[in-house]
Amino acid sequence: MARSVCIRNADWVVAWDAKAGRHNYRQNADLVFAGDRITHVGPGYAGPVDEEVSGKGRMVMPGLVNLHTHPSVMPVFKSIREELANPKLYFTALYDGWNLFRPEPEDCVWAARQAYCEALLSGCTTLVDMCFPFPGWLDVMAESGLRIFISALYESQHWHSANGHELTYVPEPDGGKGAFEASVTLTAETRAHRSGRLSAMIAPMAIDTTSIDLIRKGLELARAEKLPFQLHAGEAMAEFLEMTRRTGMTQMQLLAKEKLLGPDVTIGHGIFLDHHSWLHWYTREDVKILADHGCSVAHCPTPFSRYGIKLENFGAYLKAGVNMGIGTDTHPHNMLEEMRTAAILARIAAENTYAVSTTDIFHAATVGGAKALMRDDIGRLAPGAKADIVVVRLDIPDMMPAYDPLRSLIYIAADRAVKDVYVDGRKVVGDGRVLTMNHMEAAEQVSAAQRRILPKVPSRDRHGRGAEEVAPRTLPLAHG
Ligand SMILES: [Zn+2]
Numbered sequence: 343m344a345r346s347v348c349i350r351n352a353d354w355v356v357a358w359d360a361k362a363g364r365h366n367y368r369q370n371a372d373l374v375f376a377g378d379r380i381t382h383v384g385p386g387y388a389g390p391v392d393e394e395v396s397g398k399g400r401m402v403m404p405g406l407v408n409l410h411t412h413p414s415v416m417p418v419f420k421s422i423r424e425e426l427a428n429p430k431l432y433f434t435a436l437y438d439g440w441n442l443f444r445p446e447p448e449d450c451v452w453a454a455r456q457a458y459c460e461a462l463l464s465g466c467t468t469l470v471d472m473c474f475p476f477p478g479w480l481d482v483m484a485e486s487g488l489r490i491f492i493s494a495l496y497e498s499q500h501w502h503s504a505n506g507h508e509l510t511y512v513p514e515p516d517g518g519k520g521a522f523e524a525s526v527t528l529t530a531e532t533r534a535h536r537s538g539r540l541s542a543m544i545a546p547m548a549i550d551t552t553s554i555d556l557i558r559k560g561l562e563l564a565r566a567e568k569l570p571f572q573l574h575a576g577e578a579m580a581e582f583l584e585m586t587r588r589t590g591m592t593q594m595q596l597l598a599k600e601k602l603l604g605p606d607v608t609i610g611h612g613i614f615l616d617h618h619s620w621l622h623w624y625t626r627e628d629v630k631i632l633a634d635h636g637c638s639v640a641h642c643p644t645p646f647s648r649y650g651i652k653l654e655n656f657g658a659y660l661k662a663g664v665n666m667g668i669g670t671d672t673h674p675h676n677m678l679e680e681m682r683t684a685a686i687l688a689r690i691a692a693e694n695t696y697a698v699s700t701t702d703i704f705h706a707a708t709v710g711g712a713k714a715l716m717r718d719d720i721g722r723l724a725p726g727a728k729a730d731i732v733v734v735r736l737d738i739p740d741m742m743p744a745y746d747p748l749r750s751l752i753y754i755a756a757d758r759a760v761k762d763v764y765v766d767g768r769k770v771v772g773d774g775r776v777l778t779m780n781h782m783e784a785a786e787q788v789s790a791a792q793r794r795i796l797p798k799v800p801s802r803d804r805h806g807r808g809a810e811e812v813a814p815r816t817l818p819l820a821h822g
Contacts, residue, residue: 405467412818
């Protein structure tokens with residue numbers, strides 16, 4: 343018999359109402375799980391259990407689903423990339439900014455550990471990990487205790503800008519076939535992992551870097567294996583201009599014409615679609631195309647907010663019928679802060695408080711992400727669902743008062759209130775500390791990696807500039 347745990351008489355439980363297709367609040371309720379599955383949600387559980395945990399002063403909610411991240415590199419850019427942008431490429435640092443600071447392959451496992459720790463501490467239990475393969479990836483995913491969808495990126499050409507104002511593409515010698523095959527192999531190895539927590543999403547890198555042929559091959563594989571699929575598109579102004587230059591169509595119109603959309607397809611970002619105010623494009627079809635095909639969008643507001651870019655807007659996409667999920671993309675991998683940013687920016691973009699509700703945002707960060715991953719057993723607390731559970735402290739000042747505990751959590755306390763996190767019924771965060779990995783060791787290793795990278799910046803920069811010139815510090819360094 344699987345070991346059973348009862349979180350007894352929690353002040354609040356965020357329970358799933360399958361009939362209504364939404365979360366509800368329940369007060370003074372029990373949550374019981376046995377092994378990796380939830381067996382009971384509701385008051386007065388009378389059955390036998392192996393362990394009782396008091397729910398007094400606690401809210402119990404489903405683990406959050408982070409639909410888009412790049413853990414093996416992003417932590418290394420911490421305190422650099424927040425203000426790194428190229429105004430001549432519409433502010434994005436994708437093409438000639440972040441790669442000056444890229445980590446060496448052997449540092450990637452440490453960056454991944456640090457990102458996974460941040461994610462867990464913010465109540466994330468499922469994470470889509472989109473990276474180019476690096477040594478030790480599978481092992482570090484397994485070690486984390488998270489539920490991870492490996493998304494081994496592949497592409498047929500990569501971004502380059504020799505002059506800082508023109509985006510060009512450097513083709514892979516084999517057209518990307520080798521990268522695709524490596525991705526397929528790693529995907530298979532990961533899915534075979536005995537933990538059962540690791541799965542896969544098929545992920546060509548981006549619409550402008552992957553040939554239509556290789557995007558199609560990926561989608562065919564995803565469909566044959568019943569796996570979800572994600573592609574970066576609508577990520578940058580320059581990408582939109584490039585795709586309309588190449589094809590005369592927007593990215594979504596091209597994907598629709600090539601029959602590369604469907605309910606199993608998630609568009610990473612989906613910001614620069616035909617309606618975006620920067621573009622002045624003549625059509626207004628793209629959001630409807632996404633909705634008509636049942637697609638999802640992985641919305642990651644933080645990195646774009648740093649460039650001065652916003653989705654226009656979350657509420658309008660939802661209203662049109664697009665399934666929305668939320669991802670952190672970059673550091674901090676803090677899902678609760680990401681949810682807050684998503685809500686705030688949607689309201690600013692729409693100039694309307696009611697453009698999006700906290701209900702919408704919480705739905706997106708749980709069942710919205712689960713739907714994109716084609717899973718009906720995560721992102722919810724219901725009998726039969728996976729025991730992916732977050733226990734939140736209500737008895738700390740940041741959470742008090744809590745007329746509405748999710749508002750107190752998302753808009754005020756965030757990760758400071760996350761006490762315990764369970765994935766598959768296994769406790770992976772206890773009393774606000776990660777139990778599966780050494781968070782401090784990961785942070786120290788990533789700091790050391792960043793220190794080793796800084797002297798390499800001049801050799802990577804086209805003007806031979808040093809790190810301090812490319813990314814000036816907030817304050818000048820005083821001497822003497
Ligand atoms: Zn991304």
